[in-house]
Amino acid sequence: MKLGFLVDLNLCMGCKGCEVACKVENEVPLSSWRLRVKYIDIGTFPDTSRSFTPLRCNHCENAPCERICPVSALHYLENGIVNVDSSRCIGCAGCMMACPYGAIYMDPESNTADKCTYCAHRVESGMMPACVVACPVEANIFGDVEDETSHISRYIMEHQGAVQVRKPEKHTNPKHYYVGGGNQTLNPLAHERIEGYGLFNNITHLKHVGDPNHSILDRFTTPIFGHKHLDNKSFVDMPNDNHESHEEGGHH
Amino acid sequence: MEHSVIEATKAVVTLDVALPGIIWGWMITLNMWAKSIGTGVILVGAFLLYRHKKEELSGLRWKMPLISFIFLNIFLLFTLVDLHQPLRMINIFLHPHWTSAITVGAWMASLFTGLITIMALISFFDAHPDVRRHCPLANSCRKMSGLYETIFPFTVFLAIPVTLYTAVIMAESSARELWQAPTELTQMLLAAFMVGSASLILISENWSKEAKRDLALVLAVSVFFSFLMYMGEYFFSFKSAEAEATLEFVHSGGEYNVQFWFAMVLGYIIPFFIAIGNLKEENRTLMKFAALTALIGLYLAKDVWLKIPQMLPLS
Numbered sequence: 159m160k161l162g163f164l165v166d167l168n169l170c171m172g173c174k175g176c177e178v179a180c181k182v183e184n185e186v187p188l189s190s191w192r193l194r195v196k197y198i199d200i201g202t203f204p205d206t207s208r209s210f211t212p213l214r215c216n217h218c219e220n221a222p223c224e225r226i227c228p229v230s231a232l233h234y235l236e237n238g239i240v241n242v243d244s245s246r247c248i249g250c251a252g253c254m255m256a257c258p259y260g261a262i263y264m265d266p267e268s269n270t271a272d273k274c275t276y277c278a279h280r281v282e283s284g285m286m287p288a289c290v291v292a293c294p295v296e297a298n299i300f301g302d303v304e305d306e307t308s309h310i311s312r313y314i315m316e317h318q319g320a321v322q323v324r325k326p327e328k329h330t331n332p333k334h335y336y337v338g339g340g341n342q343t344l345n346p347l348a349h350e351r352i353e354g355y356g357l358f359n360n361i362t363h364l365k366h367v368g369d370p371n372h373s374i375l376d377r378f379t380t381p382i383f384g385h386k387h388l389d390n391k392s393f394v395d396m397p398n399d400n401h402e403s404h405e406e407g408g409h410h
Numbered sequence: 411m412e413h414s415v416i417e418a419t420k421a422v423v424t425l426d427v428a429l430p431g432i433i434w435g436w437m438i439t440l441n442m443w444a445k446s447i448g449t450g451v452i453l454v455g456a457f458l459l460y461r462h463k464k465e466e467l468s469g470l471r472w473k474m475p476l477i478s479f480i481f482l483n484i485f486l487l488f489t490l491v492d493l494h495q496p497l498r499m500i501n502i503f504l505h506p507h508w509t510s511a512i513t514v515g516a517w518m519a520s521l522f523t524g525l526i527t528i529m530a531l532i533s534f535f536d537a538h539p540d541v542r543r544h545c546p547l548a549n550s551c552r553k554m555s556g557l558y559e560t561i562f563p564f565t566v567f568l569a570i571p572v573t574l575y576t577a578v579i580m581a582e583s584s585a586r587e588l589w590q591a592p593t594e595l596t597q598m599l600l601a602a603f604m605v606g607s608a609s610l611i612l613i614s615e616n617w618s619k620e621a622k623r624d625l626a627l628v629l630a631v632s633v634f635f636s637f638l639m640y641m642g643e644y645f646f647s648f649k650s651a652e653a654e655a656t657l658e659f660v661h662s663g664g665e666y667n668v669q670f671w672f673a674m675v676l677g678y679i680i681p682f683f684i685a686i687g688n689l690k691e692e693n694r695t696l697m698k699f700a701a702l703t704a705l706i707g708l709y710l711a712k713d714v715w716l717k718i719p720q721m722l723p724l725s
Contacts, residue, residue, distance in 0.1 A: 189428065191427050194426065194427045196423060196425070196426045196725075197423070197424045197425035197426065198421050198422065198423055198424065199421065199422055199424045200420070200421040200422075208424070213725050222582065222583075222584040222585070225509045225510065225582060226510050226511070226512065226579070226582045226583065227507055227510055228501075228502050228506070228507055228510040228512035228513040228516065229498075229501040229502060229505045229506070229507055229513075230505055230507040246498070246501055246505060247495065247498070248493050248494075248495050248496075248498040248499055248501055248502065249493050249494025249495040249496075249498070250492075250493055250494075250512060251433050251434065251494070252510070252512050252579070252582075252583070254430070254433050255433060255434060255583035255585060255586060255720075256582055256583050256584055256585055257585055257724070258584055258585040258724060259585075259724060259725050260429065260430075260585070260723070260724030260725040261725070263430070264430075264433075264494060269494040269495055270494065270495060324725075327650075328584060330584075342421040343421075346722075346723045346724060346725055347651055347652065347655055347722075348421060349420075349421035349422060349423055350420055350421070350422045350423065351422075351423045351426070351723050352422060352423070355422065355423075355424070356424065356425070357424040357425045358425060359425070361423055361424075361425075361426055362428045363428055363429055363430070363431040364428045364429065364430045364431060365431070367430050367431075367433050367494075368494045369494075374491050377491075377493070377494060377495070377496050378496055378497065381495070381497050381498075382497075
């Protein structure tokens, strides 16, 4: 069994339902994302088009994150999922440096690496990942790519020639496929990411990796003395300059 | 309201989450720099001991492992401090994952530091018989004097993979195309010879003229080839689109361009000409100046090379 994911970008309408479902299901803290939908615009008004690209861990067969992890916190499950054991992670961020898809983040609550696990806990119970259930147009297709009768295998067969993976030149053998994608949607070098430019909130960078309220000294003392519990409200209450800009006002 | 005009053929990201910026920052730069000194003094020291008599290199026997010990501990300290869960470092020894260069490197560096600690203790108490004369530890170190010569060849052998393994970590960081080059291995080795010789130049006051000349030669050769490789990477477009986009952060001007050229001048060009000049006519003050600029320049160069690949969006 080799679980895989396929997103039909022709169907995706950028509602971000999958993004929200993932956040809720996995209690992903603010400023961190296991799954995100990126909007990319092309053309000059009025001849413009917008595409939506859901981005998550590719669960590569030859995963660089698994290879570089010094303590096997990132490991393969028998069904092909690249899983994370956050209790073992030392927070070296080697996986963040190795993942060519930028799919791994440093959880600001646990200060350990985390990422999409294809909802391994749900899959184990025979359920679909939360993002698949939430998608109103069934653009997310999940299943066993080694089973030729599965929905995902049949979908791949039906769309032969149009099925793509991100960065195939990295030889990671991703198990996450796209139909209807193009260079401008799947290649981050083919589109501009203009700092400060934005539609609803500004395109920007995180100012911190991990917990922004954790000093270096805290990293040593917290496991012994504990620390203030952070929840999503704590992050809302933090000064905005610690996180991405949430300025409203539309296009700048 | 500010308006942006974007060319019709260009695609732009109009809605996305904030991406992380620099993940491995100055602490990793310091870590690599200190490791280069810690291993470099052993490699260059071994070269000097092979070429010259011990009497010509007064104090090298104890100063070399002591410098190495200090900088290896700086390296280990910042390796630990940079972890988001530093107390779990123990997991590298309890749950090692051998495909990871981080694991292999941590084991080798720990063994290397252990051996250097023994050498530093033995040689220090040997060289200072009046220090802690009644201390049992000091006396037992003095009694084990012969162990120094037994351990030394192993540390020289181990210094090579310890200095090189960071290049393998960078190679395993497959998201950063700029580092996916075999030249990184050579750069790491040259960096060790460069700062190893620079550090020993600073303590070589009473050494023979020939030994000082050899140090200047090692510095000149290592900075020359290292500079040549940086220029090759800077000017030739032989790499992938990602590596080219990364180098744009240096090519297009700005702070990394300034830092890069500052590093090249301080760390490579100035030391090269001073060291070459010193081969003809010895000038101690200028050589010490060259050693200091080489140490500063290497830090700056490593810092640029570490940070620019992290500025590129991966998705």
